[in-house]
Amino acid sequence: MSNVATKSIDGLRALRKARTQLYGAFGLVGFFSLFANLLLLAAPLYMLQVYDRVLTSRSEETLLYLTLLALAAFVAYAALDFIRSRILVVVSGWLDRHLREAVLGAGLAASQAGRQTSVQTLRKITTLRSTLSGSTVQPLMDAPWTPIFIAALFLLHPLLGWIIVAGALVLLTLVLLNELAIRSPLGEAEQATGQSEMLSAEAVRNADAVNAMGMMRGLRGRLEAWNELALVPLDRASRRGGFISSISRFLRYALQIAVLGTGAMLVLNNELTAGAIVAASILAARALAPVDMVISSWRNIVTARQAFSDIKQVLKGAAVSSSQTQMPRPEGRLAVEKITCTPAKGREPVLSNVSFSLPAGSSLGIIGATASGKTTLARMLVGSLAPSSGHARLDGVDMAHWASEDRGNYVGYLPQSVELFPCSIRDNIARLGEGDDTSVIRAARQAGVHDMILALPEGYDTQIGQNGAQLSGGQRQQIALARALYGDPAFVVLDEPNASLDRFGEDGLLTALCALSERGVTLIVISHRPNVMRAVDKLLVLQEGRVGAFGPRDDVLETITRVQKPRAIAQ
Numbered sequence: 001m002s003n004v005a006t007k008s009i010d011g012l013r014a015l016r017k018a019r020t021q022l023y024g025a026f027g028l029v030g031f032f033s034l035f036a037n038l039l040l041l042a043a044p045l046y047m048l049q050v051y052d053r054v055l056t057s058r059s060e061e062t063l064l065y066l067t068l069l070a071l072a073a074f075v076a077y078a079a080l081d082f083i084r085s086r087i088l089v090v091v092s093g094w095l096d097r098h099l100r101e102a103v104l105g106a107g108l109a110a111s112q113a114g115r116q117t118s119v120q121t122l123r124k125i126t127t128l129r130s131t132l133s134g135s136t137v138q139p140l141m142d143a144p145w146t147p148i149f150i151a152a153l154f155l156l157h158p159l160l161g162w163i164i165v166a167g168a169l170v171l172l173t174l175v176l177l178n179e180l181a182i183r184s185p186l187g188e189a190e191q192a193t194g195q196s197e198m199l200s201a202e203a204v205r206n207a208d209a210v211n212a213m214g215m216m217r218g219l220r221g222r223l224e225a226w227n228e229l230a231l232v233p234l235d236r237a238s239r240r241g242g243f244i245s246s247i248s249r250f251l252r253y254a255l256q257i258a259v260l261g262t263g264a265m266l267v268l269n270n271e272l273t274a275g276a277i278v279a280a281s282i283l284a285a286r287a288l289a290p291v292d293m294v295i296s297s298w299r300n301i302v303t304a305r306q307a308f309s310d311i312k313q314v315l316k317g318a319a320v321s322s323s324q325t326q327m328p329r330p331e332g333r334l335a336v337e338k339i340t341c342t343p344a345k346g347r348e349p350v351l352s353n354v355s356f357s358l359p360a361g362s363s364l365g366i367i368g369a370t371a372s373g374k375t376t377l378a379r380m381l382v383g384s385l386a387p388s389s390g391h392a393r394l395d396g397v398d399m400a401h402w403a404s405e406d407r408g409n410y411v412g413y414l415p416q417s418v419e420l421f422p423c424s425i426r427d428n429i430a431r432l433g434e435g436d437d438t439s440v441i442r443a444a445r446q447a448g449v450h451d452m453i454l455a456l457p458e459g460y461d462t463q464i465g466q467n468g469a470q471l472s473g474g475q476r477q478q479i480a481l482a483r484a485l486y487g488d489p490a491f492v493v494l495d496e497p498n499a500s501l502d503r504f505g506e507d508g509l510l511t512a513l514c515a516l517s518e519r520g521v522t523l524i525v526i527s528h529r530p531n532v533m534r535a536v537d538k539l540l541v542l543q544e545g546r547v548g549a550f551g552p553r554d555d556v557l558e559t560i561t562r563v564q565k566p567r568a569i570a571q
Contacts, residue, residue: 015315018099022132025091029084029141036080037145040286041152042073044279051275084138092132099125103314124307131304139293140301149287153259156276156283157266160259164287167255171291174248178298181240185233186302192230196223241298248295252288259284326406330395332360332490332522334381339390341376341545350376351545354390358538361520363513365533365553368542374526375416377542378495381524382413394491412484412492416499416526418476425453426460429482439486446515447482448508449475473500481512492516493524498532510535533557 046066054063103125131137146168154161263280266272272280294301334357341351351373358364368374379385380392383399392399399407408431420428429440440460444450452475456462464470464479471479477500484492498506506529513535516523525532533539539556541548549556 015102015312018095018102021091021094021098025087026137026141029087029137030144032080032084032087033138033141034145036077036084037142037148037286039073039077039080041148042070042077044152044282044286046070047282048273048275048279051278052273081138084141085133088137089133092129095132096125096129099128099311099315103311124310127307128304128311131300131307135293136297136300136304139290139297142290143294146287146290149283153280153283153287156280157263157272159262159266160280160284163258163262164255164284167251167258167288168291170251171248171288171295174244174251175291175295175298178241178244178295179302181244182237182298183302185237185240187306188233189230189237190303190306192226192233196226196230245296248292252285252292255288256281256284327395327397327402330397330410330490332358332520333395334358334491334522334524335391335393335396336381337391337393339377339380339387339392341373341380341385342388349388349545351380351387354542354545354547356540356547356550358522358524360522361517362538363517363523363525363536364538364540365536366524366526366540366542367528367533368548372542373545374542375495378413378416378493378524378526382411382491382493383407384413409487410490412486412489414477414480414484414494414497416495418473418480418500420464420471420476420479422463422465424458424461424463425456425479428464428479429460429486431483431486435486439488440482443482443486444479446485446512447478448505448512449478449482452478474502474505477501478505478508481509485512485516488519489521491522493526495526496528497525498527498529506531 046069049066050063053059054066150161150164150168153164259280260277263272263277267274267277336354336356339351339354340349342349354373354377356364366374366377376385380387381399383392383402386400394402394411421432423432426437426440429443437460441450444453444460453460453462462470464476477497481494481497484494498509501509509532513523513525513532517535517537523536525536527533533553536553538551539553540550541556541560549559
């Protein structure tokens with residue numbers, strides 16, 4: 001089974017587990033809601049007995065016992081209500097942890113498959129959690145037990161029961177109208193808000209360029225356009241939902257008046273007692289309250305349902321985790337077999353039929369013009385991007401099929417775009433793991449960054465800020481190099497490792513590369529600067545996504561020089 005297929009199954013399994021937990025929680029809350037609603041009958045029964053028995057018999061002892069029984073019922077109701085809310089809070093917290101891990105894994109898997117990912121799905125998990133743990137779900141759990149109160153009204157008098165039945169049907173119709181009225185505009189607003197948030201996040205990430213080149217006006221205009229696209233449907237949904245909510249509230253009060261008025265008429269005709277009027281009013285309010293609250297909170301319900309649907313779509317295509325057999329430490333033999341990478345929408349392949357092999361412990365430099373596919377090849381060699389066809393194998397194991405955490409024990413990677421995490425330098429080098437300090441310091445020494453770290457205010461415990469904002473570009477690159485070397489990997493890929501380094505930093509990099517080769521680490525270096533290529537044994541030239549030349553370094557350089565001389569003379 002392919003890696004993508006395995007991940008799809010894992011994602012669906014996580015989703016099914018979450019849905020099972022939700023259904024179980026809703027079932028348990030519904031069970032407690034039955035008894036909670038039965039206990040709420042204590043109020044109308046209390047009033048009925050007080051008006052019809054206590055006031056006529058003038059028995060203080062009866063009043064005392066009735067009051068104690070009513071209070072005991074309300075204590076039990078409060079306990080059940082607390083249990084219901086705690087169940088929802090616990091389940092929503094479990095759901096947040098479970099789905100957040102699943103969605104994060106799904107995002108990484110989507111990136112490996114070459115699809116775009118977004119952090120907005122993580123925000124949808126927060127939306128789902130807040131809806132489940134808030135005051136939205138309990139009215140939904142109370143609504144199925146509305147017939148209890150309607151049945152009690154029928155027992156008092158059938159006419160009162162039919163009034164509430166008619167009112168409940170009208171309120172249910174309003175629920176359906178509310179759904180139809182706000183579903184579409186809320187979907188439009190959600191999409192526009194997502195685009196606005198994405199643009200804002202990218203603006204913050206590129207703050208230097210925005211400030212330096214005066215892009216704020218254009219950025220503000222685009223943000224205002226997206227916000228306007230979000231506000232218009234939000235306003236439309238708010239007006240529609242508010243109008244229907246106002247109608248439902250009016251109808252609820254009107255029904256209570258109708259029950260009181262009808263009850264008074266029945267009393268005048270000697271068909272009902274005075275106490276029954278008060279009891280009927282309480283029963284009518286309890287019967288209609290859940291429906292009215294559902295209408296008021298329907299927007300939250302629709303938003304939570306859409307959030308769950310979006311999470312479902314994300315998890316359908318990727319995994320929470322992989323279950324491959326743990327592999328032993330590789331020797332470092334690399335075999336690239338006819339790798340092709342074709343982006344979506346039918347564009348030209350970024351890589352086409354790329355093949356080469358390296359024995360364990362050898363080093364390879366990859367050069368080529370801009371957009372020749374070097375970074376894409378690097379991502380495939382470390383398994384962060386799956387090829388459209390072909391394989392990159394380390395000791396015979398396909399990198400794209402190797403479990404990420406298992407692969408990370410043996411692979412070091414320095415990406416072209418250095419991204420550090422907002423935590424300490426030590427945690428970044430240790431790849432966010434618990435790792436021992438000795439291994440962290442050894443990696444920093446190998447990268448030639450140990451003395452620089454010690455010179456910082458808090459040494460290895462220095463907090464680097466968002467994306468390493470407290471460090472220079474060269475420092476970030478050196479720390480990322482130390483992260484790549486952490487754990488003594490058997491296979492290391494460095495993409496433009498000297499892009500932000502000065503001459504001294506580049507000398508330290510060359511020392512680190514030579515040390516890796518001496519230890520028998522299989523090494524691949526991508527760079528535009530020729531100095532770094534002195535540390536490699538072989539050279540591969542990429543031309544428009546294809547292998548232009550491959551072989552021993554000096555032979556390839558000689559071939560390139562021989563080809564370029566006639567071109568220079570011709571020009």
